[in-house]
Amino acid sequence: MSKPAKQAIGQQILAAFRAAGAIEVAPDILLPAETLLDLYGEDIRARAYVTQDPIRGEVMLRPDFTVPVVQMHMANGAEPARYCYLGEIFRKQDHGETQPEHPRDNEYLQAGFELFARDSGADAEVFALFHSILAPLGLQATMGDMDLVMDAVRALPVSDARRAALLHHVWRPRRFARLLARFAAAPAPRNFAETSALWTGLRSPQEMQARIDRLQADALEAPLAPEWVARLERLFAIQAPAPEALRQLRAMTAEIPDIAEAVERLDRNLALLSDRGVDVGAIHFDASHGRHTMEYYDGMTFSFTAPGRADWPPVASGGRYDALAAVLGQAQGRAIPAVGGIIRPGLVHELGGLR
Known part of the structure; x- marks a missing residue:
């Protein structure tokens, strides 16, 4: 696949993000490693390309856009704010000593959208935007909620x-x-x-x-x-169409009352998505979904995957990351809720494009 073809798809996605009110930004490719390691932990080192600069110290090829975008917003951004971007990220994908038969790209294009707002409808806005852009591809939408999971863990005696x-x-x-x-x-x-x-x-x-x-x-x-x-394991195992999952979660509040607030928030988000024309019955809810995503997500999480392509990563993914925004805003004395996501133009191209 040629880079121009992927770039063309990326520009198409970027245009949709700009039409949704986002300002395009271009974070640096070479980033200070210290901040990323502090936020992601040493686990990111195994997947990132890290090198040493004689003046700047340890630096890392950009493994993710979210952190530099949040840092930029906290330094001088207004509220609310919407940003979009298009560029390469770099991650080691395959482990072991031999190259697999179908190696995954270590350098690939990402198009992303980040929303900083105190609006309770921000989750639904971002999910509905991605749902609309990706509608021609017939992808499976999956949703989770890390706040729900962590509230259940916090409730343990x-x-x-x-x-x-x-x-x-x-x-x-x-x-x-x-x-x-x-x-x-x-x-x-x-x-x-x-x-x-x-x-x-x-x-x-x-x-x-x-x-x-x-x-x-x-x-x-x-x-x-x-x-x-047993309660925790049953909660983590809930997988069903979103309305049915909501019913099961409501039933579990009798055993784990601390999850009630997160369950009500899920109910509101599904209602807001329905108001935006999204068929919530077609959304698959997986209570453990967020446990397999980036560690900074602490609320709603989502992904869009291609049926029949189990070996592929998600075509798009994202979620809420309020705690990350708060940590990165400490130096400026700022904290604002944030939610966003990314789309992989290369995979969109392989599925025939957005037409």
């Missing part, structure tokens, strides 16, 4: 330390499941023998002692009751 550990790993389903199973089992005894030997290691004696204290306190905590594990 465990210590603050255990709750924080579960929330930290909620985007890593396998690690989360192992951690939940450990917290539900009888604690293993820990014996930290007294010794006169010198403390050695990269951490200070105070840090090591604090770690020992946390492990000893954890060993004294009662196991998480099995019914709470």
Whole structure:
């Protein structure tokens, strides 16, 4: 596929974003690595292209547009604001020592839209915009809600330390499941023998002692009751057309009252989407959807996938990231809710274009 063909599709998408009121921006390709690593964690290092600059220090080829766009907005943006962009991002896709038969592109084009607004209808606005642009392709729309998931985890009757550990790993389903199973089992005894030997290691004696204290306190905590594990697993497993999923979630509020607010917000979002002409019965709701997306999403998440192309990444994806915007706005004393998403013009082209 030629770059001009992908660029032409990208410009078509960009025109639709501009027609929706967005201002086009062009973030740098080479970004300071420190901020990205702080926000995404060291996991991003395994997928990003990182190098060393003698003056700027560690830098990274742009793995994502959202962070630089948020930084730009927090520095001098007005409220509300809509931005769009088109450009390459760079991510390592295939792991191992040999090239797979069908390698995924490490450099590919993204077209994106970001909305900064305090309007409660922002989620529906962004989802409906992507739905409208992609309508000719016959994609499957899927929606999730990370706020719903995290509210359920916060409701668990465990210590603050255990709750924080579960929330930290909620985007890593396998690690989360192992951690939940450990917290539900009888604690293993820990014996930290007294010794006169010198403390050695990269951490200070105070840090090591604090770690020992946390492990000893954890060993004294009662196991998480099995019914709470079952509730969480049932919630995470909900997958159905959005109206049916909403019915199931309402039923679960009797067992996990803390999710009631998120369930009501989902109800409002679906009503707003219906008002915008979206067939909400055709939206697939997956309660665990956001656990497989970027870690900064903390509210609604969505993706549009191509049926019969299970080996493809989503053609489009996005969601709400209020916490990320708040963190990046700390230096300016600003915080504003934000939601956005991206479309891959290359995949749109392979599906025949937008016509």
